[in-house]
Amino acid sequence: MKVVVAEYAGFCFGVRRIAEMIEEELAKGGELFALGEPIHNPIKVEEWKKRGLKLITRASELPEGAKVIVRAHGVPKEEWEVLEQKAGEIIDGTCPLVRKVYDRARYLVENGYFVVIAGDPSHPEVKGEMSYLPEGKYAVFSGKNGDVPDESFKRDRKKVGVVAQTTLSDKLLANVVTPLIGVEELLIFNTICYETHRRQNSAKELASRVDLMIVVGGKNSSNTSKLYSICREIVESNHVESAEELKEDWFAGKNVVGVTAGASTPDEVIDEVVRKIKSL
Template identity: 40%
Template sequence: MKIYCAKHGGFCFGVTRAIKTALDAAKEGKAVYSLGPLIHNRIAVEDLRKKGIITVDTIGEIKNKKVIIRSHGIHPDILKKLKKKNFEIIDATCPRVRRAQRYVEKLIKEGYYVIIVGEKDHPEVKGLLGYAGNKADIYSDQLKLKKRRVGVVPQTTLDIEHFNQVVSNLMGNVLEMKIYNTICHETILRIKEALHIAKKADLMIVVGGKNSANTTRLYQICKKYKRAYHIESVDEISPAWFADVKSIGITAGASTPNKQVQDVVKYLRKMFPK
């Protein structure tokens, strides 16, 4: 059995930075609260909880006023609220997400009608909407364009092929379009490599949280080419998957700890010794 494992799978720069920042802050003794999971990975979040990083859904649940802002960033109204209440704020917004927030602000100031391309329920997209003063729209096929000057900002983890399609759909309806390409190069690398592996392997395994948007997207891309499975841990692997299979590809989303990927590789190597 040939096993191809992506070199660019696992934690991205922003997630690594956010986790390190949170762990350093927790070492000071007081628990650190995260509004929403620090990363979209159930197992890793549980591990972080044991180290003093606690996930909550609302400001009211934060017991010691020490809060970390996730790599996805936050809606500016929530940030204002935290500042007003004198919270100790540890800002782990990924600099690349912060850049996208600034572009949105800039476009609004320049009078563009802003369109954000991404998942409407994703925290990064909600934050971007906030930086547009809630005046932007999220792109959808049903969006009726009445504006002539349009500014477009994609979510950092968007598939570039999808973004190209959106830009070309918008093109016919506007007079002027200003595009900031905020798609993170780590996203581009992950998708490119996953596609490359999916084309040569007989079957793909995508490792990562079922609540992780970028892992789910990698899985959807892989399954266009090959039979693919999205798993959170080795326990979900079934030997029945590998009948008539000569090669397996493994990739992982930006919020998957390397250990989870390595566990899958080790498990498969044990199942199929060289």
């Protein structure tokens, strides 16, 4: 059986950046707290926890004067303010491309646009973006299952500006933007990050020339789930977090298997999956 790994798979620039920050801090010893899971990969997070990283779910849980790292997809404004009051040191792991979405959204508000965020309102990144915008000046649409702007939304607004969750698919962004065509002034910042684009496009290309796709990454990772839904529209696909979840019968009669991985999947987990498939 031939196994082909997608050209772009695994750690993206923002995740690699925060992973290096955590490694550096853990190597120094001392206590390090993380507000929320720093990346959406349970295997890597478990490994860091064993080496001393302590997870907290709210900024208020941080002990006075402690050192804390902020996750790649940022934290809401209120949480950041609490961290500023309590932390001895804040290490900002927020990906610069996520910061750029905040900046674009702020620019839109300052210039009189009603902001549409295309994305999942329960995702930490979108929650962060919402927290920096004034109430009544923005709306969030996921682009899924008819969650898109309707006619009255369009009728009531003359200036609309759009930003997208960095890990959104092109298709969902198009679902949100298309009904807005007709608004007098429509400004779209395509803030889907280039790393997401690369991974989605190379997964799509690979899925079209294999018999089966294996998508590797956290079940809590939004970008991994998007890769999985893109692949399964093209070819039979399975989503696993690690090599242990692979099932032998998936591979019966398959000649070529493609492997892709979400932006928070470490290289060693991808390598382990490839090794196991080859051994079947």
